[in-house]
Amino acid sequence: MTDELLVEIVKAEALDAAAVALWRTWSSTNPALSSPYFRWDYTEIAARVCPGAAVAVFRRGGQIVGFFPHQRRGGSVQPLGAPMNDYHGVIAPVGSDITLEDVARLVKGRRLNVPGWIGAGETGEERGTVQVELPAGGYDGWYAERRQAYGKYFKDKERARRSLAAELGETQVRRNVRDPLLLDHLIDLKAAQYRRSGLHDIFACGWTRDLLHALMMDQRPDFGASLAVMTAGDKRVAIEFSLHAGDHYHFWFPAYEPTLARCSPGILLSMDTMRLAGAEGVRVFDFGFEGETYKKYFVNARRTVREAVVMQPGLSAALNDAAAAVLGAAGGRGEAIRASLRRRWSTIEACEASPAGRLRGAAAAARSAVAKLASRKKTPARVAHA
Structure with a gap:
């Protein structure tokens, strides 16, 4: 045919x-x-x-x-x-x-x-991703619209910027930074964050780190990846690695100085990046999957995507059913472990190119899930007071 x-x-x-x-x-x-x-x-x-x-x-x-x-x-x-x-x-x-x-x-x-x-x-199931689409008035038009809708939130960010400047010095932002050592620093910060959270360290496998470096160092006229860096006085307070093409900008890996969380340096960096990139013709800023609270104050557009695992019939599906049954047989704790492993497995499988690496990742995820469950059981229930 x-x-x-x-x-x-x-x-x-x-x-x-x-x-x-x-x-x-x-x-x-x-x-x-x-x-x-x-x-x-x-x-x-x-x-x-x-x-x-x-x-x-x-x-x-x-x-x-x-x-x-x-x-x-x-x-x-x-x-x-x-x-x-x-x-x-x-x-x-x-x-x-x-x-x-x-x-x-x-x-x-x-x-x-x-x-x-x-x-x-x-x-599979539908998921939402969220974006900022700059209006005809560019960044200033977007900011005026957002500040009118969420005045308290954006006034708080304006106070945070003043506080940051008063404590450390005026803020400055550099875009299109391509510094391998700075990218390594950002990756190390993200890796430590994953480990603290009990999540799989996506950078431990090596090739993921290499991918970010390759994207950043291969500069092309209408496509690239780069860092944006915010300093206050002489101190670096926030970094973000992003992917960009045409008039689209995808925020990817952010990190900020945790001791300055009260000043929201990561959010301020995103705002300044939008202002500067918007002046250069970028019109869409993608914040990825919805979820973090701050995104609702920023975004004015949404895309629907699908999250799915499409199984082929036969042995593979049967083996997965058998594995689920084994975990389920452990009772309530087994069910909780299974839910945690299911969420993490796709990340582990994608990162680890070897069977041994995937096995180590799965074992670590199982230990983390058990530890979290045990911690929840030890935490006393809160007593409500009238």
Whole structure:
């Protein structure tokens, strides 16, 4: 059948100039693909670094109709750059009917794990991501609109800026910083944060650190990654690593000086980044998945994505059911452990390229889940007072 959807799995470097031109055209003309993660540049750079990197090339009637960049971990398939890739889907023209389920069937993994799928599909659950879309008045227009809606919140941030300046000196922000040592410092701060929180350290595997460095150091005219840095007086108070392409800016990895939390340096840095980048033509600032309280005061737009694990029928699904049954047999504690492991497993699997690494990560997650459960049981219940 000439309209049958077929796939060829290739290395990114095997795509010829005509295929790359299609990719660039579709990612720049399909509004659903506006995120920097859909750019050919992201895939080209990430494919050099990510273990198991490949591209699924979809064809109908001999013609290319879509691309899906991904990585393999044993029998599992994930988006290229997972667990750090916030948006993923098929790079295709507007109106494409290639579904999540089509991709899972054709790439032939035991399972396809996608936390932020853009495009057609019915498997999984909907999640929301949030953005700031600057109005015609640019940053000043956005700020006036937000301050009118949330006066108390933004007056508090104005006081925080004055307090920071009074304590340490006037604040300054530098954008488009590409300093490898500073990026390493930020990564170390994030890694320590993950460990304190009992989460899997996504940077311990090494290649994730290398990916951020590769993205930052490969400067391109309409695509890149860089640091924004805020100082107050002589003290560095906040850093953020972001990905940007065209008029879209994706906030990615933030960190701030915890002793100055009362002055909200991380939030002030995001605001100043929007002001400066907005003056240079950026119009959309993506804050990723909704959840953190501060985002509701900032954002004026929302996207719906799908979080899904698409399982192939047969042995893989049976083994997962068996594992769930074993954990469930442990009773109430086993159920709590299973819920915690399920949330963490996709991150561990994506980070760890070797079976031994995945096993170590799973064991650490199990220990953390047990410790948290034990801690909750030891915590006395609060007594309400009239």
